[in-house]
Amino acid sequence: MVEEIKALKELLDMGAITQEEYDRKKREILDGSSNPILPVTESSTPTRPQYAPTSQVPQSKSKVAAGLLAIFLGGLGIHKFYLGYTTQGIILLLVTILGALLLIGPLITGVISLIEGIIYLTKSDEDFYRLYVLGKKEWF
Known part of the structure; x- marks a missing residue:
């Protein structure tokens, strides 16, 4: 089960x-309506249902859009909001706004976002989908 x-x-x-x-x-x-629970014996081995793998990655989030948002508006955390990482988007936005008083905040978030944008754009569609959409990898 x-x-x-x-x-x-x-x-x-x-x-x-x-x-x-x-x-x-x-x-x-x-x-228990689909399969009755059968006793497990040493000779029985668990089997997984056989499904055909999908040949295409579902297009829920675009890596190009995420990459360009990161490069051009990354200091505001827009790419994080686009990918559904609200907490990380708020962190970037607050560091940019509050750090603007010292001029270091926008620089830090800008560098982080530029790196993330380049990483997004250099990943294959499958890797991007697996890591950032399914896997919810939040940073880099």
């Missing part, structure tokens, strides 16, 4: 199934 739920979670993370499909199938597994 645990292995089936893990396999479903992997499919959800890959974008092969929707959140609604994941919730429905998980509920079926937990309720």
Whole structure:
């Protein structure tokens, strides 16, 4: 049962199934309506459901848009907000605004954002999606 739920979670993370499909199938597994719980013997091995891998990366967030936002508006944290990292966006925005009094804040956030923008643009679509959309890698 645990292995089936893990396999479903992997499919959800890959974008092969929707959140609604994941919730429905998980509920079926937990309720026992899809598969009865069978006793595990030494000869039985857990099997994962076989699904065809998706050939295309779902286009929920554009790496080009994120990269350009980071390069041109990164000091304001706009690219972080675009990727759904609200806390990190607020951190960049506050460091820029409050650090402007010392002139060091905008410099620091500008350098960080420039580096992030270049990293976003040099990643492949699959790597960008896996790291920053699915994996929620917040910095660099």
